[in-house]
Each structure stands twice: as structure tokens, then as C-alpha cells.
Amino acid sequence: MDTGRKDANIQIGKRLREARLNMNLEKSEIADVLGVTVEHYRKLEAGITGISVDKVLTLYHKYGIDPTYLITGESSMKDFNLDYYVANSTKEQRNEFFDRVLAYLSKLIRLIEVLPTSKPEKEEVLCLILRSVMTAEQM
Numbered sequence: 001m002d003t004g005r006k007d008a009n010i011q012i013g014k015r016l017r018e019a020r021l022n023m024n025l026e027k028s029e030i031a032d033v034l035g036v037t038v039e040h041y042r043k044l045e046a047g048i049t050g051i052s053v054d055k056v057l058t059l060y061h062k063y064g065i066d067p068t069y070l071i072t073g074e075s076s077m078k079d080f081n082l083d084y085y086v087a088n089s090t091k092e093q094r095n096e097f098f099d100r101v102l103a104y105l106s107k108l109i110r111l112i113e114v115l116p117t118s119k120p121e122k123e124e125v126l127c128l129i130l131r132s133v134m135t136a137e138q139m
Contacts, residue, residue: 009049012051013044015070016044016045016065019059020045025063027045028041033062
């Protein structure tokens with residue numbers, strides 16, 4: 001395998017792993033959706049094996065992983081406009097979105113709780129997160 005392809009596979013694998021972790025999924029869950037073994041999926045994340053176009057499309061259709069981001073590292077969605085999304089969503093879509101946001105924040109809070117830092121430092125990190133959420137809400 002030439003160096004350029006190997007480097008591309010490694011970068012794609014890193015982004016694939018990042019997407020999986022962001023969605024709080026296990027390797028086995030994505031492996032099942034892709035129809036591969038966990039070992040094969042591990043090789044995809046490690047960049048040892050390249051991902052095929054049909055697998056990229058499966059990830060897009062099942063999880064909404066942007067193929068452009070997965071391949072190039074650049075998002076095709078430049079800015080996320082929360083007001084636009086909320087105004088153009090069904091009640092069910094909005095509820096699902098906010099449930100996912102709250103689950104993500106809950107995960108961040110749990111991660112903060114296990115940090116090997118003092119309570120004031122943990123509270124400071126939590127305040128930073130909450131401030132950033134409040135700032136995003138006001139935009």
C-alpha cells in the first residue's frame with residue numbers, strides 16, 4: 001500500500017473512531033451495522049484497512065456520519081443554525097435532538113466527575129460547559 005493511501009486510511013480511521021465515541025457506540029454495534037467482524041472494524045479505525053464506499057454510505061444512512069467529513073476531515077455543513085433546525089423540524093425531531101444534546105451533556109458531566117482533579121477545578125470545567133451552552137442558545 002502506498003504511503004498516501006495508508007495515511008488517508010489512518011486519518012479516516014481516526015475520524016471514524018471519533019464519530020463512534022461521540023455517539024457513545026461500541027465497536028461491535030457499528031461492526032454489526034456494517035456487516036463486518038469486530039476485528040475488521042478495529043482495523044478500519046486503526047487505518048490498517050481502508051473503508052469501502054458502500055460502508056461509508058451505510059454509516060451516513062444509519063448514523064448520519066457526513067461522508068465528506070469522514071474522508072476529508074472537512075464538514076460539508078459549515079454552520080449549524082439551531083433556530084433554523086428547530087423552526088423546520090417536527091416535534092418528534094426536536095425532542096430527539098434535545099434528548100441527544102442532554103445525553104451528551106450528561107456524558108460530559110460524568111466524565112468531569114471522574115477527573116483526578118479537585119472539586120473546585122471540576123466545578124470550573126462544568127461552569128465553562130454550561131456557559132458555552134448558554135452562549136450557543138443566545139445566538
